[in-house]
Amino acid sequence: MRDMWNNIAAACFLIALGTGSTIQYLGFHDTTHHSAPLSQLIATTARDVTVFDAPELVTAVDGDDAWTSSVRRGDKLLQGMHMSNKGAAELYGMGESVESPYDGDLHGALESWGYNDNSEALKKVADKECNMDSASGHMLKKTFGDLGMTTKPKSQGGSNECFLIQHYNSPAVILDEKDKTQPEKAKQFYKAPCGTEFRITGAEHTVGVNAEGAAIFAMDIKSPAKAARSLWRRAAKIEELPHIRSFSDISWACWNRAAAGNIQNIKYLFVTMIINTETNRHIKQALKTLKSPKEEAEGWPGSEFEMATDAGKALLGSPVGRWAGYFLMQHKRQLGGSKYISKVRVFKSEKPGSLPYFLFYVEGPDAEIKLVTGAETSQLTENTRNSSVESRLVKMSTDSKSVVKQHFFHAKF
Incomplete structure (x- = not known):
C-alpha cells in the first residue's frame, strides 16, 4: 500500500485560491483505487469546503446565529444523505460525485501524510478507552x-x-540531521507524497468500533486545523494541512479495519463525552424544545430528537455531530445505498458528573430523493400514468421554482 502511494506521488497537489468568499481545494486523488473524480474535491464556498467536517474551516451563513447555522447545515446533510451520490454532489456544488476519494483502511496512506497510525504503543493507550464500563473512563x-x-x-x-x-511522532517525521532522532513536536516536519515538506499539526483522533454491534464511537476529535492553531500559535492555511484530515475519513478507515467484510452493517454512530462549547449550547437549547423542557441531559435513555425537528437538525449540524452525516453521505456506494440518520439521542453515562453523549441512529437505504425543477415536471407526470405515486415535499425554494420531493411509485394491477 505504501509503495502505491509513493508511485503516484506526482499526482499529489494542493491549490488553495482565496478570492473573496471563494476557495478551491484540490487534493490528492488515486484514480486506481478510488472511483470518485478529482472534481469532487473542489469546494465552491468557504461554507462547503471539501473537508466537510473540519469546523475551523467552515463559516456560518451570513447573519445567522450558531443555532440557525447548525439547523441549516443539519438540514442540508439530511438532504444529502437521502439523495443519490450525484444528487448530493449537485446539492453541495461538487460536480458529479460527493464520494470521498479516501477509501478502505488507509494503511500506509495515513502515515504518508504524517500520522502515527495506531502503533503498538498507541494501541495499548487506546485499549484502555475501549472498556465501556470503567470508573476511570466510560460507564x-x-x-x-x-x-x-x-x-x-x-x-x-x-x-x-x-x-x-x-x-506527530510518526515514522514519517524527518529526523534531526545531527543525532538522527525526532525533533520535539513543535519542530517536526514530514515529506508528503508529492515531495513537499509539511509541518506536523499535533492532531489526535480516537475512534472506537464495535463491529458486532454495528457501532462507531467518536471518542476524541482534535482536528489538524484546531491542533495546529495551538501548536503553531497561529491559524493554519488550508494548503499547510494534511490532505487526509476529516474525522469522517479517519473513522471510515477504522470502520474498514474492524468491520472488514461487513462494512454495510452500520446502525449506531456515537459521540462520547462532549466538551465542545457550541455543541453543549445546542444541547441545552434542544432540551428546552421538549414537551417537558429539561435543563440538562439525563442518564440513559436520555432524550430523543427526530431529524424532522429543528433540534435534531441542529445537533446533527453541530461541530461534533456533522461528521456522522458526512460519513454516510460520502460512502453511499460502499454502504449499499443512501443510508441516513433518523434521530439522535442525548444522554449521560452512569458516571457521576458525566458529560453529554450523542447516539445517532442509522437507517436505510430507502427511496432516494432528487432535486426536481420545472423542466422535469412533465416527464414526472408521464412516468406516473401507469402507477400510483406517493409524493412528499421535502423542501421548496422561496420563489417556488425549485422543490425537493421524495417519490414512491407503486405499480397498478
Whole structure:
C-alpha cells in the first residue's frame, strides 16, 4: 500500500485560491483505487469546503446565529444523505460525485501524510478507552445492554476495538540531521507524497468500533486545523494541512479495519463525552424544545430528537455531530445505498458528573430523493400514468421554482 502511494506521488497537489468568499481545494486523488473524480474535491464556498467536517474551516451563513447555522447545515446533510451520490454532489456544488476519494483502511496512506497510525504503543493507550464500563473512563453498561453490545475491549474478550491516530511522532517525521532522532513536536516536519515538506499539526483522533454491534464511537476529535492553531500559535492555511484530515475519513478507515467484510452493517454512530462549547449550547437549547423542557441531559435513555425537528437538525449540524452525516453521505456506494440518520439521542453515562453523549441512529437505504425543477415536471407526470405515486415535499425554494420531493411509485394491477 505504501509503495502505491509513493508511485503516484506526482499526482499529489494542493491549490488553495482565496478570492473573496471563494476557495478551491484540490487534493490528492488515486484514480486506481478510488472511483470518485478529482472534481469532487473542489469546494465552491468557504461554507462547503471539501473537508466537510473540519469546523475551523467552515463559516456560518451570513447573519445567522450558531443555532440557525447548525439547523441549516443539519438540514442540508439530511438532504444529502437521502439523495443519490450525484444528487448530493449537485446539492453541495461538487460536480458529479460527493464520494470521498479516501477509501478502505488507509494503511500506509495515513502515515504518508504524517500520522502515527495506531502503533503498538498507541494501541495499548487506546485499549484502555475501549472498556465501556470503567470508573476511570466510560460507564455505559445500561446503554450497551439495551443495544445488545458487550462493554469489554477485545483484549478482555469483548468486541470493542479502539484506534488512536496522532499527527506527530510518526515514522514519517524527518529526523534531526545531527543525532538522527525526532525533533520535539513543535519542530517536526514530514515529506508528503508529492515531495513537499509539511509541518506536523499535533492532531489526535480516537475512534472506537464495535463491529458486532454495528457501532462507531467518536471518542476524541482534535482536528489538524484546531491542533495546529495551538501548536503553531497561529491559524493554519488550508494548503499547510494534511490532505487526509476529516474525522469522517479517519473513522471510515477504522470502520474498514474492524468491520472488514461487513462494512454495510452500520446502525449506531456515537459521540462520547462532549466538551465542545457550541455543541453543549445546542444541547441545552434542544432540551428546552421538549414537551417537558429539561435543563440538562439525563442518564440513559436520555432524550430523543427526530431529524424532522429543528433540534435534531441542529445537533446533527453541530461541530461534533456533522461528521456522522458526512460519513454516510460520502460512502453511499460502499454502504449499499443512501443510508441516513433518523434521530439522535442525548444522554449521560452512569458516571457521576458525566458529560453529554450523542447516539445517532442509522437507517436505510430507502427511496432516494432528487432535486426536481420545472423542466422535469412533465416527464414526472408521464412516468406516473401507469402507477400510483406517493409524493412528499421535502423542501421548496422561496420563489417556488425549485422543490425537493421524495417519490414512491407503486405499480397498478
